[in-house]
Amino acid sequence: MAARQLDEKTMTGLVAEAAAAPSMHNAQPWRFRYLTAERVLLLRADPERAMPRSDPDDRALHIGCGAALFNLRVAAAHAHLCPEVRLLPEPQDPLLLAAVELADEAGRPRDDDLARLHPAIRERRTSRHPFAEKDLPENVRATLQGAAEREGAVLFFPGPWHAETVLDLIRDAESRDALDPETSEDLVRWTRLGPEADTAVDGVPEYAFGPGKREGKAPVRDFAGRRRVADRGTTTFEHSPHLALLSTAGDGPAEWLRAGQALERVLLEATLADLATSLTSHALEDRALRLLTRDPASGTGQVHMVLRLGYGPRGPATPRRPVRDVLEIV
Incomplete structure (x- = not known):
């Protein structure tokens, strides 16, 4: 045939x-x-x-x-x-x-x-909104861990004190950024404010920033920084966020590509399970901090992403470039 x-x-x-x-x-x-x-x-x-x-x-x-x-x-x-x-x-x-x-x-x-x-490809969103203080069922956790494993990665749900350590590292990264304005150059380049948000084809538009965090420990990067965003309020986020760490054994381009595939497989499975998800790499952008996020019991593996999972709003879709701008057919 x-x-x-x-x-x-x-x-x-x-x-x-x-x-x-x-x-x-x-x-x-x-x-x-x-x-x-x-x-x-x-x-x-x-x-x-x-x-x-x-x-x-x-x-x-x-x-x-x-x-x-x-x-x-x-x-x-x-x-x-x-x-x-x-x-x-x-x-x-x-x-x-x-x-x-x-x-x-x-x-x-x-x-x-x-x-x-x-079906989950178009339904998946990054949510920067509060999630409910509600446990994740064990069978859902197992499904997500199995999804990562199928792509050669490990999804680890840290215990309370390990999760607190990761949250502390994220706060350390936030404080570091506040003291060094140069570290925010990439964020400023890729955020879209005002009228630009309505026509953007890439970056994070202001309507996807979510509310500001008044209370709570959920790791949500504030894309607004010190810039004013119209009609953006503040609210309380969860005090006991459900975190998961995605890691691979190695740390090079091939492992990073496998980590990306594992990450998306986990996110699509989470979407089908009606979970809201958000991602943070804030504490992972500094290699010294990234090493401290690893499982303290084994001390092995390279953490590539911190996932926040829960039940809540999925968040709005973010813009995408036209396919004609990214695809060449020869």
Whole structure:
């Protein structure tokens, strides 16, 4: 049987769903190039969207691109394709992060577990609102941990004193930023205030900042900083936030890409479980602080993301660049 052609409409749809992934400050640091003859979609990092202050090693950039790669795998499985992924296929080209062959099923079983996650791609949000003081069921925790494990990562739910240590480290990072205005350069670049928020195609618009925190311990980055945002009130956040730490054994570009895929798999599973989610890497942007977030019992693993999970508003959708700006078909 001849392989079906993947037309421009199909490719546009796949990339649009890939690009719905989260990325640091919603910078969307990816580009795609589809090689029609080979049926291969290349994922490249976009260095113009890197963050030299907050992410000098491009770790968060790789994690965001890994999340987009996972969405692509889900969208491809939903479209009855079998995505075959090679990470970092050309060592001499470090910006080429993945090559994905979009093979037909051709008698091979569809990955139904991937396809099952497809509805969550468009429903997933980052919520910077308060969550209810309500426990997460053990079966939900197990599902999320299993999702991370399937992508070669570990999702760890810290105990009370470890969670308090992580919250302290996040507060330390916030204090550091307040004392050094240069550290906020990336945040200022990628936030959209006033009329710009209504037309933005990237970054974090002011309508997605959420309310200011009056009380509570939930780790929610204040994207407003010292800038005034009209009609933004303050409220009390949860005092016992549910945190989870996502880590891998190693700490290099391949592990960062795996961490991004694991992160998105966890977020999509959480969305299907009706959980609200938010992410913070504030304490992880300083390597010295990042090492202190690890599981104190084992002292192993590299933490790549702190997740906040709970029941509450999912938050608004954030803008995305037009697919024509990130996809080239040749």
